[in-house]
Amino acid sequence: MTSFPNEPTPAMASPAELRALIESRRAVRRFTPEPVPDAVIRDCLELAVLAPNSCNLQPWSFQVIRDPALLAQLHPVCMSQNAARAPLIIAVLARPDTWRQACRNVIEQWPEAEVPARIRRFYSKTAPFQYNQGPLGLLGLFKRQLVRLMALRKPLMRKPNSKADMRLWAVKSTALAAQNLMLAFQSHGYATCPMEGFDEVRLRRVLDIPRQAIPIMLLAVGRQGEKSVYNPRLRFPLEQQVIWR
Numbered sequence: 272m273t274s275f276p277n278e279p280t281p282a283m284a285s286p287a288e289l290r291a292l293i294e295s296r297r298a299v300r301r302f303t304p305e306p307v308p309d310a311v312i313r314d315c316l317e318l319a320v321l322a323p324n325s326c327n328l329q330p331w332s333f334q335v336i337r338d339p340a341l342l343a344q345l346h347p348v349c350m351s352q353n354a355a356r357a358p359l360i361i362a363v364l365a366r367p368d369t370w371r372q373a374c375r376n377v378i379e380q381w382p383e384a385e386v387p388a389r390i391r392r393f394y395s396k397t398a399p400f401q402y403n404q405g406p407l408g409l410l411g412l413f414k415r416q417l418v419r420l421m422a423l424r425k426p427l428m429r430k431p432n433s434k435a436d437m438r439l440w441a442v443k444s445t446a447l448a449a450q451n452l453m454l455a456f457q458s459h460g461y462a463t464c465p466m467e468g469f470d471e472v473r474l475r476r477v478l479d480i481p482r483q484a485i486p487i488m489l490l491a492v493g494r495q496g497e498k499s500v501y502n503p504r505l506r507f508p509l510e511q512q513v514i515w516r
């Protein structure tokens with residue numbers, strides 16, 4: 272995972288192959304009971320965390336749930352929806368709370384013998400200033416006013432400067448990891464269904480989710496069952512959603 276290409280990478284999948292993979296993924300709501308091998312799960316998680324992410328602080332975590340007793344507990348938490356009867360559910364959590372440790376990790380785990388000075392400076396000074404919102408978000412409030420003044424003179428990145436900004440910050444990167452995860456399972460021949468249809472309070476209790484973590488999706492995974500795709504694919508025409516300038 273320490274790939275550091277200095278040359279443009281040759282295309283690994285043809286546009287047609289990538290299109291076929293993306294087009295073949297559908298939200299699948301019925302699965303066979305066949306378990307998903309741990310080796311497949313691990314491979315897919317490795318690809319999930321290769322997702323681009325803000326400042327490489329990797330603000331996500333995952334709970335891999337295969338235990339039948341725990342899966343049975345999750346089913347009612349997901350309002351008993353069919354998709355939640357999968358043999359595997361992965362809870363995808365955004366972590367606005369892990370940036371401080373992640374800054375330390377980048378320096379400690381830097382994949383070269385010497386940590387470049389610019390990296391050390393960024394992760395020990397710039398990033399902590401950027402992401403620390405202080406107790407009750409008060410530092411964020413101060414930074415908002417500071418940025419407003421400084422931005423009168425030159426363009427400045429204005430966020431994240433509040434606890435809410437931090438949640439959005441973490442969710443963006445984590446959603447990209449979730450998509451990688453779904454496509455990775457698809458490439459192994461396993462179907463998925465992302466679910467936000469769950470009772471968050473009960474979910475937090477059942478999975479013992481840390482208070483500051485945000486469960487953005489539960490990912491149901493398994494071999495596709497019968498009558499498992501409910502509707503034909505529908506996407507709005509690009510013309511309704513894209514502006515070319």
Ligand SMILES: Cc1cc2nc3c(=O)[nH]c(=O)nc-3n(C[C@H](O)[C@H](O)[C@H](O)COP(=O)(O)O)c2cc1C
Nearest residue numbers: 296297298300352354464465466467468469488504
């Ligand atoms: C954030 C998110 C939450 C979703 N939650 C549910 C859900 O709780 N239950 C469900 O059956 N499908 C859920 N879906 C699946 C969507 O309904 C589905 O992706 C959409 O209808 C488009 O269909 P397609 O994925 O087959 O193209 C969710 C999708 C996303 C991205």
